[in-house]
Amino acid sequence: MLKPGVCRGIIIRRCLIGVIWLLALLAGARTLAQLPRRIDRTPPATGVAVKPPLLWVLPGEAINRWQGTRLLSLWRGDVNRREVTLTFDDGPHPAFTARLLDLLKREKVKATFFVVGKKVDEAPETVARIVREGHEVGNHTYNHVNLDKLSREQAEKEISHASASIQRACGIKPLSFRPPGGHHSEIVYQAAAKQGARVVFWTDDPGDFAKPAPDVIMARTLKDLGNGSDILLHDGIEQTLQMLPALIARLRRDGYQFVTVSEMARHLETSHRGK
């Protein structure tokens, strides 16, 4: 039998433990109750550029593809060279392309134009001028169609007809082919190879086709830009034309050289052979 004093001590200790447990439970409950409110009170992030969907950057399985030392498809150039390529898709547009060419001449920049065959037939003299001024002309199909939705025969026709239009316009067979939207399959690789053309994708797509403000196009272009960047722009976009002098100046200041797609591919092949 316990003495009354000992019994009182045990009761007091048990009460204290109980109170501590109770306080701990209350503190825990309070923390849990506050948690969602703390998250809700976090101010929304503002001024943060929305990262474009991955598809904009990597169309399908876009990679540099090799057959021995020959580059079959170009996505990014040599990461050890301080160079980029400017590409302009979906032209020619007689009046607009002329303004773009004037700008590139003033800036002493050589670029690559991925032209659409049926537009080439409407403005062959513009394509001749592109070549005369030292730029590269690439094939972008005849009707600007999604090649994944076509049969092998239709896809081959899209590429070969555009190639024929370009040759009629400027006397040069295009060595680069860019599938509209980047949609491609083995059929596309094979059809391009049949025309002696390399499949070209891109690394940087600022989405200028949607006509955002010039500074938005510039910021998106620079976001992930680096050595060997292949920049996708569009012929016929006013905001792109307005943005270009600033982009060119910035890239020059950062030490980049401007090359055409075929030059970029050649440099890549040279460094590949050296490995």
Ligand SMILES: [Zn+2]
């Ligand atoms: Zn296009």
